[in-house]
Amino acid sequence: MMDTLRSIKSLRLSEYHDNKGFDQILMQIFGLPRSGKSSFINSCEFALDVSKFKKYAKPGHSKRGKSAVRRSHQLTDSIWMVNNPGLRAIHAFHDGEIFAQLGDFLPRDEELEWSECKETLYRQHDRLNDKDRLKILFCEFIVPVFVHSISNPISEEEIPLYKELLDTTRKMTGMNPFVVLTHKNHKGKNSMTNIFKGMGIKKIFTVENYAVKNHQPVREKHEEMLHFFIEVINEVKLSLKDRITPKDERDERLRFVVKYINRSDEQKTEEEQERRMREQQKKKMHEEIKKRHNDQKKNTPKEIGKASEPKNGIKEHKNVSETSFLSSHWLMVFIIAVLAVFYIVVTKSN
Known part of the structure; x- marks a missing residue:
């Protein structure tokens, strides 16, 4: 050593x-x-x-x-x-x-x-x-x-x-x-x-x-x-x-x-530029999603149930009433026509 x-x-x-x-x-x-x-x-x-x-x-x-x-x-x-x-x-x-x-x-x-x-x-x-x-x-x-x-x-x-x-x-x-x-x-x-x-x-x-x-x-x-x-x-x-x-x-x-x-x-x-670009794209995407969400919120009625159901109910009730009235009218006309035909037939036979 x-x-x-x-x-x-x-x-x-x-x-x-x-x-x-x-x-x-x-x-x-x-x-x-x-x-x-x-x-x-x-x-x-x-x-x-x-x-x-x-x-x-x-x-x-x-x-x-x-x-x-x-x-x-x-x-x-x-x-x-x-x-x-x-x-x-x-x-x-x-x-x-x-x-x-x-x-x-x-x-x-x-x-x-x-x-x-x-x-x-x-x-x-x-x-x-x-x-x-x-x-x-x-x-x-x-x-x-x-x-x-x-x-x-x-x-x-x-x-x-x-x-x-x-x-x-x-x-x-x-x-x-x-x-x-x-x-x-x-x-x-x-x-x-x-x-x-x-x-x-x-x-x-x-x-x-x-x-x-x-x-x-x-x-x-x-x-x-x-x-x-x-x-x-x-x-x-x-x-x-x-x-x-x-x-x-x-x-x-x-x-x-x-x-x-x-x-x-x-x-x-280059890495810093890419990082900033990714952040900008992420921010832009987030803003677009937020804007789309706000637009959908504006176009959607605030009260779907209470506000719309009474109106639809009234309209539907009105349509049903009109249909019932027309059906009754034509039924009466048909009965009168039948009675009239029956009366004519009876009269001729006498």
Whole structure:
């Protein structure tokens, strides 16, 4: 274990053959709230320095309209970790803020308005073709690390969202995300691992973080953390040969993020327009139904029974009386005619 620890601490990416100009490894830690991101960073720092345990990383706290602070942590001369708290919910990544964080376009260790950050991104994007643009100051190889708690189940409906998040991260960074599953002693470890394997994730690590109340050094925990570092370093070395310069990569990431945000804003505008249209149609339909109901109410007599029955009764009584009178009249005429015929016949016979 000590040899592994020394190899991690002695890493100098700038001394590696064909490093393309990269001299730092930047692990971008992201995940949902209470997934164990801060505890994982604390555990990694403890594994690299077994003499002490300190609560280096603290959970990020967001305010309405604010971007939570991106806390940066230097673990060795060549390895950094940044705790990115921009993913407030699994469906919240569509606004693009988390990708701006993972692309390292938002300042570290300070709180800013997300709207201001977007304006800064647009200004940087507009200057991409300026020849006098300042030279890039950061030459860090970005490694996305998604942290998720096994105690937080993923439903069937949520799986496509997780996959979209991780796929978009891969496209933006050019690196397949590492997945760290915390609370490995939870009973759902195997099923959670299979879920992420089904999303196409190759590098999956299950760990049990150290905590403030429980930080007695455990060899197994330390080995888990050190194994994670070794895998990251090996993946970076393998990927370097296919990379372009840090400046060109940053420019590509910036174009990707701005395009993603624009597309997301357009989609939100379209959805808002559709929502308003549906509301207007619903309101119009309700008004038509109400108008039709009022028209029917106007055309319908107020009293069907009491007001109409006496009139109809009188009319019907009148018709019956007239019919009876006519019938009696013709009966009398018929009787008189019969008597008259009878009288004539009798008279002739006499």
